[in-house]
Amino acid sequence: MLKALRWTLPLVVLIVIGVLLYPYLRNAARYAELMREPMPQELPVPVKGVGRNQLVDTWGGARSEGRKHEGIDIFAKTGTPILSSTRGIVTRIGWNRLGGETVTVLGPGGNYHYYAHLSKYAADIRVGDWVEAGAVLGYVGNTGNARTTPPHLHYGIYDFKWKAMNPYPYLK
Template identity: 50%
Template sequence: MSPDPSPAPVNPPRQHDYAPAARRLVSWVLVLGLLATAGYWAWHQSFMVRARTLWELGRMPAPTTLPVPVEGVAAGAVADTFGAPRGVDREHHGVDIFADRGVAVTSATRGVVASVRETGLGGRQVWVVGPGNERHYYAHMDDWTPGLAEGDVVGPGDRLGSVGDTGNARGTPPHLHYGIYTRAGPVDPLPRLRAHAPAPPGPAVAPR
């Protein structure tokens, strides 16, 4: 009988070198960390205030109460004309707030100015994107606040312009047309204006 063949040599197990993969992982973590730091820094700078405010407004609920956006006018003085016919093919998609020419028109909400322009039926007008991404429409103004521009961030009570009769309101008593537009279309501002009005004082109670 032939002798048993010699056993096959046993190869030692291969040693995996994880160092390159670890270096790549550390490099990616450092890059991502630097990008996150830079993004955080940029997000909180003044040049990002418009984007930051729009992001915050989009996460906020739409307000259920609003101050009257004309200085010195009470909600009880505003007539309910939402949906009233205008001509033969239009409806009134807002409320008319009458006041003397030049009285201040103020923003009803915090928001970002989307447009400052003079065009069409609204004449001199301002559009402001407010909480819940609702668009607030201020029209027929006599003039705008000097320097007001698209992209400006405004707060409740900030002056946008003054009451007038521009656009198709020419020749009528000066007033502000104020409208609110949602993704579903226009909504009546008056219930919110009235809800914001302070409750009348209760009856006096005689001391006992």
């Protein structure tokens, strides 16, 4: 019995690790490519039908709990498609207290593009998926701490150390 456990347990651990890492490993070459590329200096507005002239730079504004706003709020009707502003790998889909329903995409330069307050996700999106710029990630809503506000997308950009960058100057 002990002999069987000596090789079975490490095998089970390797299988579990493989299953957990598979979404990332299947795009290993693309991940390396993204890390070598610089971040684009111009990004499309990630809400369908919203133009640059409709944006307001809300970066740094006061927020609850003594926080500063680490992104830009892009207002649109509930259900308006949210589009990936860059190509990359979906690294997270899920709920958090502030952002509600969120999607994060790792893009060129190792920067994370964070989409928050979604009403729902695109039906075919999964962690580990490769997406192109313009791919639908989800739909505008007001989940999380935005439940008392008009529907909008909170869009943030973070470097590989999760330090926030103002997305407003990049959106064209």
